[in-house]
Amino acid sequence: MLRKFILSVIATAPVFVAVAQNEQPSEEKKSTTTITGSADVYYRYNFNKTNATDFTSFTATHNSFELGMASVKLEHKTSKVSVVADLGFGKRATEFSYHDAGILAAIKQLYVSYSPADWVKLTAGSWATHVGYELVDPYLNRNYSMSYMFTNGPFFHTGVKAEVTKGMHGFMLGIANPTDYKTAPGGLNKKAILAQYSLAYSDYFKAYLNFVGGQAPDSSKSMQYDLVITSKLTDKFSLGFNGTVNSTKFKLLDKYTDAKSWWGSALYLNVDPTSVFGLTLIGEYFSDENQLKMFSTIPDGGKIFATTLSANFKIHSLIIIPEIRVDKASSAIFIDDQGKTKKSNGSVLLALVYQL
Numbered sequence: 231m232l233r234k235f236i237l238s239v240i241a242t243a244p245v246f247v248a249v250a251q252n253e254q255p256s257e258e259k260k261s262t263t264t265i266t267g268s269a270d271v272y273y274r275y276n277f278n279k280t281n282a283t284d285f286t287s288f289t290a291t292h293n294s295f296e297l298g299m300a301s302v303k304l305e306h307k308t309s310k311v312s313v314v315a316d317l318g319f320g321k322r323a324t325e326f327s328y329h330d331a332g333i334l335a336a337i338k339q340l341y342v343s344y345s346p347a348d349w350v351k352l353t354a355g356s357w358a359t360h361v362g363y364e365l366v367d368p369y370l371n372r373n374y375s376m377s378y379m380f381t382n383g384p385f386f387h388t389g390v391k392a393e394v395t396k397g398m399h400g401f402m403l404g405i406a407n408p409t410d411y412k413t414a415p416g417g418l419n420k421k422a423i424l425a426q427y428s429l430a431y432s433d434y435f436k437a438y439l440n441f442v443g444g445q446a447p448d449s450s451k452s453m454q455y456d457l458v459i460t461s462k463l464t465d466k467f468s469l470g471f472n473g474t475v476n477s478t479k480f481k482l483l484d485k486y487t488d489a490k491s492w493w494g495s496a497l498y499l500n501v502d503p504t505s506v507f508g509l510t511l512i513g514e515y516f517s518d519e520n521q522l523k524m525f526s527t528i529p530d531g532g533k534i535f536a537t538t539l540s541a542n543f544k545i546h547s548l549i550i551i552p553e554i555r556v557d558k559a560s561s562a563i564f565i566d567d568q569g570k571t572k573k574s575n576g577s578v579l580l581a582l583v584y585q586l
Contacts, residue, residue: 260308260309261306261307261308261309262306262307263304263305263306263307264304264305265302265303265304265305265586266302266303266305266585266586267300267301267302267303267585267586268299268300268301268367268368268369268583268584268585268586269298269299269300269301269583269584270298270299270322270368270369270374270581270582270583270584271295271296271297271298271581271582272289272295272296272298272374272579272580272581272582273294273295273296273579273580274289274291274292274293274294274296274577274578274579275292275293275577275578275579276291276292276293276575276576276577277575277576277577278292278564278565278566278567278572278575278576279292279293279566279567280292280565280566280567282565283563283564283565283575284575285378285381285523285524285563286375286376286377286378286380286381287325287326287376287380287381288321288322288325288375288376289374289375289376289577289579296321297320297321298320298321298322298368298581298583299318299319299320299321299322299323299367299368300318300319300320301316301317301318301319301323301338301367302316302317303315303316303317303339304316310344310345310346311342311343311344311345312342312343312345313341313342313343314339314340314341314343314355314357315337315339315340316337316338316339316340317336317337317338318336318338318366319336322366322368323335323336323338326338326366326385326386327385327386327410327412328410329410329411329412330412334412334413337356337412338358338366338386339355339356339357339358339386340355340356341353341354341355341356341357342354342355349394349395349396350392350393350394350395351392351393352390352391352392352393353390353391353392353393353404354389354390355388356386356387356388356412357386357387358385358386359383359384359385359386359387359442360402360424360426360438360440361383361384361440361442361454361456361474362377362379362380362383362440362456362458362472362474363377363379363380363458363470363471363472363496363498364376364377364379364380364472366385368551368581368583369549369583369584369585372498372500372508372510372540372542372551373498373510373512373538373540373551373553374540374551374553374579374581374583375538375553375555375577375579377472377494377496377512377514377516377536378494378514378516378523378524378534378536379472379474379494379496379514379516382476382492382494382523383454383456383474383476384409384410384442384454385409385410386410386412387404387406387407387409387422387424387442388406388407388411388412388413389404389405389406389407389421389422389424390404390405390406391403391404391405391406391424392404398429398430398431399427399428399429400426400427400428400429400430401426401427401428402424402425402426402427402428403424403425404423404424404425405421405422405423405424406421406422406424406444407421407422408420408421408422408444408445408446408447409422409442409444409446411447415447420444420445421444422442422443422444422445423441423442423443423444424441424442425440425441425442426438426439426440426441427439433461433462434461434462434463435459435460435461436459436460436461437457437458437459437460438456438457438458438459439455439456439457440454440455440456440457440458441453441454441455441456442454442456448480448481449480449481450478450479450480450481451478451479451481451486452476452477452478452479453476453477454474454475454476454477455474455475456472456473456474456475457471457472457473457474458470458471458472459471465502466501466502466503467500467501467502468500468502469497469498469499469500470497470498470500471495471496471497471498472494472495472496472498473493473494473495473496474493474494474495475491475492475493476491476492476493476522477489477490477491478490478491478522490520490522491520491522492516492517492518492520492522492523493516493517494514494515494516494517495514495515496512496513496514496515497512497513498510498511498512499511499512505544506543506544506545507541507542507543507544508541508542508544509539509540509541509542510538510539510540510541510542511537511538511539512536512537512538512539512540513535513536513537514535514536514537514538515533515534515535516533516534516535516536517533518531518532518533518534519531519532519533524563525559525561525563528561528563530561532559532560532561532563533559533560534557534558534559534560534563535557535558535559536555536556536557536558537555537556537557538553538554538555539553539554539555540552540553541553547584547585547586548582548583548584549582549583549584549585550580550581550582550583551579551580551581551582551583552578552579552580553578553579553580553581554576554577554578555576555577555578555579556574556575556576557574557575557576558573558574559573559574559575560573561573
């Protein structure tokens with residue numbers, strides 16, 4: 231009986247091989263490969279004439295022409311499988327991957343996804359965080375300088391996640407290395423838990439409730455809850471909202487302290503009078519009264535309010551972004567070129583962003 235079974239398998243094997251060979255070209259025809267990219271440069275002038283106490287990402291410069299980031303993104307898709315390799319080179323990419331060195335720092339994203347059905351997707355690798363409103367690639371933002379929430383939140387995650395979409399509802403659950411680590415630090419077995427619920431009711435209302443929590447290499451434990459809402463009211467006016475709160479416990483000897491938190495919120499008002507010109511006004515409030523971030527040396531902590539006005543001039547694939555920004559703090563945390571502390575900091579910049 232066993233002999234007959236083996237002989238039957240051998241006999242039918244060429245048929246399966248032939249079928250597989252016939253199906254393979256069909257699968258290849260469904261595949262697509264796209265290569266995109268971007269590049270940005272900017273000039274920034276700080277009214278305090280120093281960058282000694284700039285507390286946001288990517289633009290801590292004064293009176294200097296700067297290279298931002300050159301990016302190349304390769305995407306290959308079949309009917310069920312896709313792979314993304316997103317590389318970035320420059321100061322912006324280096325600050326984004328601040329735990330990495332060498333060529334590893336140039337990897338912004340690298341992940342493989344499998345969709346057994348059109349409503350579910352499984353992903354493994356490293357990808358940009360789901361938390362927050364702003365993104366690392368400047369062509370995806372209307373503002374060039376970054377918010378305090380972006381700077382102090384997670385940048386990316388490395389692990390696995392599952393995404394499910396049913397109608398207007400979306401769910402994501404994942405497990406990853408500690409925040410912003412492509413390789414988990416030695417001796418740390420703890421992982422971060424990722425989650426998201428999204429509601430895409432229409433262009434008039436989309437909401438994303440985000441979560442990330444876990445243990446950091448310094449043994450501290452944190453949980454961050456984040457809400458993003460977008461609304462396109464008309465073709466000429468849209469708005470966005472981002473609110474986030476981070477709660478952290480620190481380990482002292484064998485016990486953890488009570489949780490301390492920082493939080494922030496920001497409103498983005500976007501006006502587009504024409505297809506080639508738009509304005510964005512951002513108001514952000516960031517509270518650090520528990521001395522976890524930039525107010526760590528201030529006895530009672532502090533808070534800060536930042537106002538940013540950005541214009542977008544679009545010439546084909548080029549976006550010109552002139553921007554003016556004013557940051558006002560409750561305590562004197564900024565320093566000018568004379569070494570004097572101040573409660574405010576202002577800057578203007580001009581950025582050129584090109585998308586391939």
